[in-house]
Amino acid sequence: MSGNELPAFWFFGFDSFMEFIAFAIAMAVAFQAMKGYTLARERTLLYLNISFLLLGAGLLVDGLANLIVLLSRFHRNFLYLSRVGYTINFLAELVAYLILVVVYLQQSHASGGQIAVAVLPIALLESNPFTELILIFLLVYISAQTAINYNIRKSTNSLLVFGAFVSLALAHVFFLLFTIAPIFFPFAHICQLFGFLLLLGMLFRVNQTQ
Amino acid sequence: MIPDGQAPAAKPVKYRSQFRIYVDIMRVIQREGNEAKPTRILYGANLSHDRLVKYLEELKGLGVIQESGLDEKIYGLTQKGIEFLNDFRKVEAFAGAFGFKI
Numbered sequence: 001m002s003g004n005e006l007p008a009f010w011f012f013g014f015d016s017f018m019e020f021i022a023f024a025i026a027m028a029v030a031f032q033a034m035k036g037y038t039l040a041r042e043r044t045l046l047y048l049n050i051s052f053l054l055l056g057a058g059l060l061v062d063g064l065a066n067l068i069v070l071l072s073r074f075h076r077n078f079l080y081l082s083r084v085g086y087t088i089n090f091l092a093e094l095v096a097y098l099i100l101v102v103v104y105l106q107q108s109h110a111s112g113g114q115i116a117v118a119v120l121p122i123a124l125l126e127s128n129p130f131t132e133l134i135l136i137f138l139l140v141y142i143s144a145q146t147a148i149n150y151n152i153r154k155s156t157n158s159l160l161v162f163g164a165f166v167s168l169a170l171a172h173v174f175f176l177l178f179t180i181a182p183i184f185f186p187f188a189h190i191c192q193l194f195g196f197l198l199l200l201g202m203l204f205r206v207n208q209t210q
Numbered sequence: 211m212i213p214d215g216q217a218p219a220a221k222p223v224k225y226r227s228q229f230r231i232y233v234d235i236m237r238v239i240q241r242e243g244n245e246a247k248p249t250r251i252l253y254g255a256n257l258s259h260d261r262l263v264k265y266l267e268e269l270k271g272l273g274v275i276q277e278s279g280l281d282e283k284i285y286g287l288t289q290k291g292i293e294f295l296n297d298f299r300k301v302e303a304f305a306g307a308f309g310f311k312i
Contacts, residue, residue, distance in 0.1 A: 032304055033304070035297075035301070036300075036301035036304055036305060036312070039294075039297055039298060039301050040229060040298070040301055040305075040312050041229060042305070042310075042312040044305065044310040044312070045301070045305060045310070045312070048305075048308060048310070103310070104309070107309070107310065107311070145309060146308065146309060148309070149306075149307075149308070149309030152309075153306060153309075155306070155307070157303060157304075157306065157307035158306065158307050158308075158309065160307065161307045161308055161309075202304075202307050203304075205303075206300055206303045206304045206307065207300060209299050209300050209303045
């Protein structure tokens, strides 16, 4: 949940539920990446594992924080938890997506300058009120890389991963718009969950590979 | 034409990891119907004779391939080897979905 204002009340509870599902899917992706790393000892899989562990942890903390706020019936002593959950989730996402960006940049043999350009948004963290913009920036880059991958492979699995990151980017666009209008809050969570469900679809397909 | 005294720009060479070579050898064996002669593996996995002998011994030691044949050696995958290749295929598909090469 964005820490800026309280969203549509009717949606409270659903957001935590959706985040718990997304958490479970993120853990499943992390587990698959760890299995791959154990077998192939390929570092990119280890980074993918760390990235999704962080995403999962952030979602779990945010979901739990919002659930506690809901169960306390929005008692003012617990409202700060919502902001804490959001901040932890944001930082976890930031590091997770940065790891993916650096892995993609390394794969494309990008120069140090290009990596610096990709990492530059961190410097804006203190001054930029729209922290979501940073995540959108990173997710757009990752989406572009997965689009290139789909263009090369033309496989359903790569299309699912591309769709997942586009959905996650769109979710953060909605989180950004939520600061303008609360109506965007449910859309953001639906997009986020949809993104993780696409990843789950990819996992099922991968595990059916003969 | 390359001017005197100047070497052509070096083309980056990507070496296969030992793991990748293991997988290539096992795939050749599987492609050959689980009965592959050393010469087929040698050409299929693009290895020199010395390296092929070394890797085949290592794979036998790992229990993923087995040797048979009297006059000429024939290599086949063990059950463990078949399961390993199946697992590797899944890992390859998973990494490939993200655009990562392994």
